[in-house]
Amino acid sequence: MIKAIGKPLEEIVEMIGDSKKVLIAGCGGCVTVCEAGGDKEVKVLASSLRLYYANAGEEKELNEATVTRQCDVEYLNELSEIVDKCDVVVSLACGAGAQYMAERYNDKPVFPGVDTCFIGVNLERGVYSERCQACGKCILASTGGICPVARCSKRMLNGPCGGSEGGKCEVDKDIDCGWHLIYERLKTLGQLDRFEIPVDPKDWSTSRDGGPRKIVREDIKI
């Protein structure tokens, strides 16, 4: 799922500025799973802001609401009444959800309450790790199920580079060398022969390099 992390309180305070009526809007999707922008985090942020403004002697009205998903307009519609009576919205959804909120309520300033980081997995509670960069053309079948685009710091398709040491990446000893992992997995799968075949330059046009992307599924469109 998409992984995000809450922005520092000071940054959110700065964005809210002089606005009096604020809606903190949570999302029940990915950001709930990674505990960055769900119902619980809405409550925590609202309490922190109330405390902050009380100490600062500022009058603010902080409203709270969480919808099933902010990336679907029907759920955003549920917020129309409360958004109408607020001056600004702080969205704790991912960057997609926050933008869709701004698109739906185009006369309201919408601020991001989280930094959206990556598509990843939960290694354990509170520890998330990137696995996919949504390049639009999956090559996992030939790389032992481990993605070099997401997991090699240089997104090499013919790795590892000369900086791999003890299974770790030259960029940071906390990062596993993606190509070391791929090699070990290919060995386990008995597919090492794949390793020596040069992989041709990748078609990045399906990635962000091709411009903003869109999927149209004629088979399921209503």
Add this chain to the structure above:
Amino acid sequence: MSLQTSSKLEKVLAAGHLAVTSECGPPRGCDGSVIEAKANLIKDCVDAINVTDNQTSVVRLCSLAACIRIKQMGLEPVLQMVTRDRNRIAMQSDILGAASFGINTMLCLTGDHQRFGDHPNSANVFDLDSTQLLQTVRKMRDEGKLLSDFEMKDPPRMFVGAAANPFADPFEIRVPRLAKKVAAGAQFIQTQCIYNMKKFKEWMKLVRDRGLHEKVAILAGITPIKSVGMAKYMKNRVAGLDVPDEIIKRIGGVPKENQAEEGIKLAVEQIRELKEEEGIRGFHIMAIEWEEKVPEIVERAGLHPRPKTSD
């Protein structure tokens, strides 16, 4: 073997000589005379001069401009190109530009991650990796086509090489990775600097077992150590470098004022030893900000004078 390019390095290797290359790091400013001064220091003792491409991700005068200067001095540059900073459009364009000045030898690298340089907040490109850059150069030369399949009237004729690091992990992948670069079109290899001789020879044996030494010319990487501080820095701080404790002990075991000479002596010994190693076709001497010592190393190692080649 018929020559595929006008590269002096290719000629020297084809004639069966042990080749000698060295390198110049361009300055962090626009004074091109720095390149010329460095090239002048080493010109009589090497066959070709590598010019690094923003090495360690630090912005420097560009490799292509520096190579053009060296070419215009009547010397033979090796254009190093990393895939970190430019996409396939820019790299192919630079290759054409280089060839238009008669530059005919290239080294294809992926490049250090920008995390280590002076612009750690920059975006990286990595549209291609080193293996794919090799494929690109070979396609341009052998098929006369760009990656887009556009056919060129005047394709660039590059003798093309790559790097190999026998000391990075996992060790068992290092020869298959060399094989991959050879399959992608590498004609010469410049290795990471060698300090762990035992491991290097182990790697060379695996290279020979697969017959790769007959398909690609391996130039052994030699970097003279200036001081025990440098040795320790390389051991502890440079990813993929293997500096055994006995090297540190040896350099550290002599008084500070003699450490540089001990480093030179070690480099000369390494070259003399590797001259006897089957499959070693030459040496790449990387004297970092110490180019003035290259002639002495080459002479003391018995690699001077350099062979003459016909144009």
